[in-house]
Amino acid sequence: MAKRSCSDSLSPRKKSRLEHPLSIGNVASPEAAAAVDADPPLKKLLRSLENVTTAPPNSGDAVVYWMRMEDMRIYDNRALAQASVQALKDHVPLLVFFVLSPQDYAAHDRSPRRVDFTLRNLCVLKGSLAKLDIPLHVTTHASRRTLPSYVVSFLQSVNATRLFANIEYEVDELRRDITVCNLANEAGILPTLVHDKLIVEPGLLSTKQGKPYSVFSPFQRQWLAAINKNPNQYLAEAVSPSANPPTVRDHPILGKMFSSEVPSRVEGFQCLDKHQMAVIWPAGMDAAREMLRRFLRTKSRHTQSGLADPLGEGAETSEKKSRAMAYKDDRDRADRDSTSRLSPYLAAGVISSRECIRAALELVGATKVHTNRDTGIGMWIQEIAWRDFYTHVLAAFPRVSMGRPFQEKYADVQWETNPEHFEAWRTGRTGVPIVDAAIRQANTMGWMHNRARMVAAMYLTKDLMIDWRLGERVSLHAAIIDGDLASNNGGWQWSASTGTDPQPYFRIFNPYSQSEKADPNGDYIRTFVPELGTVFGPEIHNPPAKLADKLGYPRPLVDHKEARDRALRRYKNPGSK
DNA sequence: ACGATGTTTAG
């Protein structure tokens, strides 16, 4: 069973496993959580970088860019850009290094699909880098504990002078990188870690009291102001890496790396529908850019079934609204190809969010970033702001990823522990069509429409009253190809009302009215819930028991109104039944 | 990034 993130940081005494027949993983004690928040690992990393004492080395055989599973691209990649500039300056070749770390993937509940997506992207990158005579060396290292020393001995084995990497903001990754920096420093290798994932780096924005933002709206205001004040800083494209001198291929160690293979699998992460995933989510920057172009430039097209055709070209549009332009009105429609579908690419860093914003601004001829015009583009840029926000929250309040609710007052909310209910939710057999369609979409596509995510998550946490942490783990672990710890955690805590959302606990979706809005004709439901494939009337949103029985579709597990009252009761008075 | 319910308004 996978362990929860950061578990190894807690003393065994302070580990408290909630009494729960369903494993939600380890939950940090309030004291441990407070301690991590008081001095977040990101600050520690930045401090240890300041303390690096190594003098810039002037001889060696390589500058190394260590690519990780969240920055898998060559273009607009800050660490890679800096590494390349430095390599050129130092007259040494640039080497790209990647370590597959199965224990980390297990600890972070990565899905086999996500791991497979990583491998597929590595294959594409290997070829693209080779064209620049840059070797990509991919290895597997089983033990996450010894990974830092493994990385540093690799650096020594290629006689590296410098190490470049983009910062990963998860707690375990930050702690790993602190150790790597210290070890590299001791070994005389100069480490450089840079902010790259977000438009605005974590820690930069703060309230008038100097505290990190914990509410989205004011965060977004500041976020926009910062970007518009200095767009060149925040939206600039990082320089593309220069080619190595071709003589690198003669180097006894680096030369061999051109012919080494990217592993085809990672032990314990067998992806059973590799081929289908490769069709829906092709790897590589070209695929990501094509996805972006489709969103910005084409009008959505729907298949006969009503399911948005994930690979359909769409109609190139000049006058008609593109999908991006229609985003404001269409984004809550689960039955349409209404969203960009870029999340797998953004999560893996195959495309940068900077590039997304640049392309969106260019489309509407705007020079300022805004989120409130009626072009649709503004609403889409807001989604990128949410992405930044949740990583800022994770960086400033790392306990949210250690099993703690952002709002501690909800730490004692009583959760139901019915394993049959959880199993029904996980497999898409809750008897609520929109919820089941959502879950089954994730199980078949590795991806879920954003509105469907909210509806499905809200149903688990408020109707079934099952712990959000279980949903958080399972959604990443089982099916989803686009898992990002910060966004996933933020989304789940939003759904569970334990998060940063200042709206009170009574934000409870009515799954049936949500269904009518997200899927007015039932196309989405019929596509993913074949039992209901012959139901065309409005009853598809909530099939009468007789009809459900006849079609072999399950009856609802709970009555929504009763469940709603139960949730209201429990949140009003955490600890009560 | 809400829902249920009651009240007002447009037609």
Place this chain on the structure above:
DNA sequence: TAAACATCG
């Protein structure tokens, strides 16, 4: 009479 709006949870 239904859609829009306001209020409260």
